[in-house]
Amino acid sequence: MKEKIIILDTTLRDGEQSLRSSMSIEEKLNIALSLEDMGVDFIEAGFPVSSPGDFKAVQTISNTIKNSRICSLARCIDKDIDIAAESMNRSKYFRIHVFLGTSNLHVTSKLQKTFTQIIEMAVKGVKRAKRYTDDVEFSCEDAGRTSIQNLCRIIESVIDAGATTINIPDTVGYTIPSEYKKIILQVRNEVHNIDKAVISVHCHDDLGMATGNSISALEAGARQIEGTINGIGERAGNTALEEVILAIKIKEKLLNVYTSIKISNICNTSKIVSSTCGISIPENKAIIGNNAFSHSSGIHQDGVLKNRKNYEIIFPEDVGFKTKQLHLTSRSGRAAIKFYMDKMGYKEVDYNLNLLYKKFLKLSDKIGQVFDYHLEILSFLDNQDKLI
Numbered sequence: 001m002k003e004k005i006i007i008l009d010t011t012l013r014d015g016e017q018s019l020r021s022s023m024s025i026e027e028k029l030n031i032a033l034s035l036e037d038m039g040v041d042f043i044e045a046g047f048p049v050s051s052p053g054d055f056k057a058v059q060t061i062s063n064t065i066k067n068s069r070i071c072s073l074a075r076c077i078d079k080d081i082d083i084a085a086e087s088m089n090r091s092k093y094f095r096i097h098v099f100l101g102t103s104n105l106h107v108t109s110k111l112q113k114t115f116t117q118i119i120e121m122a123v124k125g126v127k128r129a130k131r132y133t134d135d136v137e138f139s140c141e142d143a144g145r146t147s148i149q150n151l152c153r154i155i156e157s158v159i160d161a162g163a164t165t166i167n168i169p170d171t172v173g174y175t176i177p178s179e180y181k182k183i184i185l186q187v188r189n190e191v192h193n194i195d196k197a198v199i200s201v202h203c204h205d206d207l208g209m210a211t212g213n214s215i216s217a218l219e220a221g222a223r224q225i226e227g228t229i230n231g232i233g234e235r236a237g238n239t240a241l242e243e244v245i246l247a248i249k250i251k252e253k254l255l256n257v258y259t260s261i262k263i264s265n266i267c268n269t270s271k272i273v274s275s276t277c278g279i280s281i282p283e284n285k286a287i288i289g290n291n292a293f294s295h296s297s298g299i300h301q302d303g304v305l306k307n308r309k310n311y312e313i314i315f316p317e318d319v320g321f322k323t324k325q326l327h328l329t330s331r332s333g334r335a336a337i338k339f340y341m342d343k344m345g346y347k348e349v350d351y352n353l354n355l356l357y358k359k360f361l362k363l364s365d366k367i368g369q370v371f372d373y374h375l376e377i378l379s380f381l382d383n384q385d386k387l388i
């Protein structure tokens with residue numbers, strides 16, 4: 001039986017944290033609606049204690065969204081937790097997500113406490129959140145740099161206090177997949193009450209490992225993945241959800257897991273997040289970049305035209321892109337030229353493909369990218385040398 005992977009989107013919380021200016025309530029709601037349409041299980045809508053605007057945004061989202069569960073972040077501080085609960089109190093079901101630094105560095109230099117005090121604060125925070133909801137997530141901030149003994153100790157205590165999801169974030173994107181997988185496996189093996197909670201992972205991309213780390217954690221038994229659309233987030237960003245969702249889809253059989261995400265909505269949601277946040281998507285970005293489904297070299301274009309599976313593991317229309325693109329450059333071959341001429345309604349008898357190809361090569365060497373209308377003009381020319 002395939003197991004479901006829960007998707008928690010934190011575009012509006014961890015993603016927003018990285019923006020130069022915060023989003024308006026309308027913009028946040030628009031993104032939340034798009035995440036709901038996409039089938040995201042949890043929308044982490046904000047950190048309500050941080051500002052009245054954030055509180056209002058979480059409240060508005062929580063009052064509007066019906067098909068995804070809303071989650072709010074809170075430190076292990078009574079006021080944070082009470083305000084988080086208040087921001088969602090008109091919903092029947094909601095999640096409070098409390099967090100506390102657990103690495104030696106965070107404990108000693110940021111929080112200036114002993115680890116025993118940290119455990120006490122974490123337990124108190126979880127218990128307070130439990131007054132408001134059954135659904136409490138606890139995050140061991142900087143888990144990637146926390147000793148396994150301390151990690152297991154605190155996890156055991158917060159589960160006993162009522163946490164139902166345990167998040168093991170690689171807050172500073174420090175681990176590599178084999179290392180992160182080992183942490184998850186050790187937690188599963190060494191925490192005696194771990195079966196009472198869902199293990200969640202939350203990776204940052206400082207070493208470009210966020211997607212790899214998330215997938216390796218899933219192989220080790222994590223059942224919730226946190227991330228953002230387009231991978232926006234602090235520093236190098238969070239796990240790009242579109243990447244893990246597609247990796248899970250493509251490797252469904254190998255991993256024996258699935259998500260409830262409608263992948264055909266990915267492109268639309270990605271565009272909404274990009275334009276709202278003013279963060280453009282790199283051309284070669286996996287899944288959502290403009291170049292992700294275009295083919296440039298002659299060999300690839302010929303292969304795709306014969307059978308798209310030769311060079312496409314995902315079809316663009318599956319994730320909501322309109323069409324595949326064959327870029328016409330001097331690397332293209334006759335197959336792409338014929339493809340565009342066919343598209344424009346020309347039969348092979350109407351023009352000489354070899355001659356057209358020669359003229360095309362001359363033009364593309366001069367101007368770089370050639371378009372279909374260039375081909376049309378070139379096909380009418382007898383002596384290209386005079387005109388190009």
Ligand code: KIV
Binds near residue numbers: 099142167170172202
């Ligand atoms: O990166 C992190 O550790 C976080 C936590 C608050 C979950 O964003």
Ligand code: ZN
Binds near residue numbers: 014169171202204238
């Ligand atoms: Zn984070």
